[in-house]
Amino acid sequence: MRDPSVHHGHRPRTQCSQQDNAHLDYASNEESSPSETVADRIVRIREDVRNLESFYKVRCSPTRYQRLQAFFENEIASLEKITFKNLDQEEKVDYILIRNYLRDQLSALVHDAEQEGKAIAFLEGYFTMRLTRIIQARQTVNDTNGQQSAAFLSESMNHVAAVQKEIIQGKEKADPVTALRATQTLLGLKEQLAEWYSFYKDYDPLFTYWVSDPYTEIDKALQDLINVIKEVVIGIKPDDTDTIIGEPVGRSRILESLQTEMIPYTPEKLIEIGRKEYDWCEQEMKKAASELGFQNWRDALEHVKTQYVEPGKQPQLVRDLIKEASTYVKTHNLATVPPICEETIQTFMMSPEAQKMNPFFLGGDEIIVSYPTSSMSHEQKLMSMRGNNIHFSRATVFHEMIPGHHLHMHYMSRHKPYRQMFQTPFCIEGWAFYWEMLLYAADSWKKTPENRIGMLFWRMHRCARIVFSLKYHLGEMSAQECVELLVDWVGHERATAEGEVRRSVMGDYGPLYQAGYMLGGLQLWALRKEVVGEGKGKWTEKQFHDKFLRANQMPVELFRALVKNEDLSEDRESTWEFYKELE
Incomplete structure (x- = not known):
């Protein structure tokens, strides 16, 4: 539930914002036009923020903090002048999205100023x-x-x-x-x-x-x-690129982020969900391992890791897997796949340096394949091949391309594109993980025991991400302990575990990003159970998926309000306890 100690309104000005240029008056923010729609307001705010951040570029500048803080406060005040009840359902969703964005940006600015103040004092x-x-x-x-x-x-x-x-x-x-x-x-x-x-x-x-x-x-x-x-x-050498050091944000900032993302659970409850889902995965792993004649699922996982293609053949494997996933979605009428979306997929190779941060291949606008290069050591080559084996790769392709990120991003750039400003891991990563859940449960998606182990590896990985990322930002786990968790829980190669943690804590990610994969997928899975099926008012799989793709980016709870045409209020906060529906 919502923590009553978290303040939603205006935040006090930071010490940084009071030091320089205190005489400047930023109260005369660009006034919105009376005819400005909420969608137009979102576009204007996005571009205004882009201009301000580009101009006030010095990170430690008091003027930067002052100017941005004044902007966000003025926009919040301006937004409150809108008569919410006169908006239609889509506009109400847009209103809540921009309201939450402005509040979160203001909160993040205050947090960043506090952290920057410590560095400047040092x-x-x-x-x-x-x-x-x-x-x-x-x-x-x-x-x-x-x-x-x-x-x-x-x-x-x-x-x-x-x-x-x-x-x-x-x-x-x-x-x-x-x-x-x-x-x-x-x-x-x-x-x-x-x-x-x-x-x-x-x-x-x-x-x-x-x-x-x-x-x-x-x-x-x-x-x-x-x-x-x-x-x-x-305590590291100046040229050290291997040591993992991040910046835990603390519990209060996590709670603020959860409210923005419309997740009505505490970090501790989310960690509990991650552990519970892991237990389910482990039971499934044992079943698949038994079918292969292994008593220990970790031995079966080691068997799966040895099933990789030889160097130079990974791009062809990925190409064929992309075709398999796209054909399945179209054959079973699960979502509308625009021809250009499928036609224009481009493939690139990941550099050895980039593989330190991204040990597995990435997708979205294009597919970027991780696999050994001749410049790697023998140990690094084996770890890369084992970590990108045939079955891990098959499980990853539909997450990254079609029906996952590539299909989603194709729609995002064409349908209500202004909502890309509200990109949330619970939506974009949740959608891709949701397909992992859907295809694992689907009898029509043919799976060998090795295939299932490959899928379960990633699913256990998402469980572990919830636990280690939240515990890291709560200050309860060190980066090295996060690495050990991935090795022990999931069976990661140590190099890939280090890459995952390095990406999580040193990349440009918010504190909830890694948790958003599974939790967002669980939200969509719960919503699908509510609205998809046979009977009056029920949606088909394709209708549900196409509606999501055309809605662009938003917390899943707001998408649920669109799908179910719920009454919305301007002070809407998170109320949907989605996980109980899975118990």
Whole structure:
């Protein structure tokens, strides 16, 4: 149920937003036109946010936080002036979507400012703010003076050296999460300072005369500080790309995200659901293993992992599996597959570097195949081949292509495309996982015991994702413990487990993304049981699936309200306890 301690309204201004440019008045936000539809408002807000984030690009800038916070607060206030009862059902859904988006963006901004504040405090703040000011001055093309800029950089460099010395001497300390963010802040400053320098360099000869040497020195000094923080504070070598370090968001932020996603369960309840689903998977694994003559399902899984194609043949395997999945969907009339969607699938290969983050192949607009390259070590080659064996790959293709992500993304770009702004893992990943559930249960989808083990491997993986991702963000599991969970629970190769955890905690994902696969699939599965079947008012499989594809992106509970034509209120919050219907 909803946690009453989580505040839904306006958030207090962050300390960052009060430091610089406090005199600026952002209250005069772009006023919406009286004739502006909710859909038009969504498009305008999307583009306004894109413009603001592009212009106020310095991550640690107080002005950035102030401007974005004012924007979100003003848009929330403007939205509340709309007469909700006068909207039709689709418009009411759009209203709730943009309301939840604005609230979540405001909450995320406050959280990010708090975390950034810790990193700036660790860096002692002075030089970061000075460098931020000159970068921002370039954005508005303020007059610049080369000699003054050179002095500015030299002074900042002295502060960088002082901070570095204190870190080396152990006087300045931070936890690994704060230290990692500090390196990211410094890297951003380096990149934006390079842009600042290139803007004036050579176009202003006096600027180049004065600034060329100080700029080169400050650029090196910032990189040296990054390296020292990594080695002394975090404990990794500057060129280390293997160590996994993320940024747990904490329970309060998880609860806020759950409300945005319209999930009426606590993190602890979701972890319980993940464990319960895992137990079901394990029983199914035992059945399939027994059919193959194995007493232990892990032995059967090892058997399945040895069934891979030789190097160079994986693209052809994936091609044939894509055709098999597409033909099945069309033959059984499960969804409308537009010819161009099927015709224009493109295939690419994953680089060895990218496979560290994505050990299995990816899909969507195109299919990106992971498989060994000649540059990998013998051990890496075997792990990649075992992790992308025939049966794992068969289970993955319909998740990634048709009827999964590729089909979904084809529709998203063509039907209510403005709703892509509200992309949620419970919808986009839930849809793909839902097909894993549907095809596992379908007798018409022919499956050998090895095929079922391949499907169950991924299903157990989704269970484990719920548990390890939520526990990680709750601060109850370390990254290494997450790796061990994937190895022990699911039977991952250690390299693929590390890649999955690295992708989960170091990629650009929200705290609920990994949990969204199975939980979103369970939501759609529960809704299908409500509305699909024979009888008055019931939908066919194809009608249900096509309706979902044309609805674009939204929390599944809102899609349920569309399908069932439920009464909606402007203060609608999550109420659908979908999991009890599966018990």
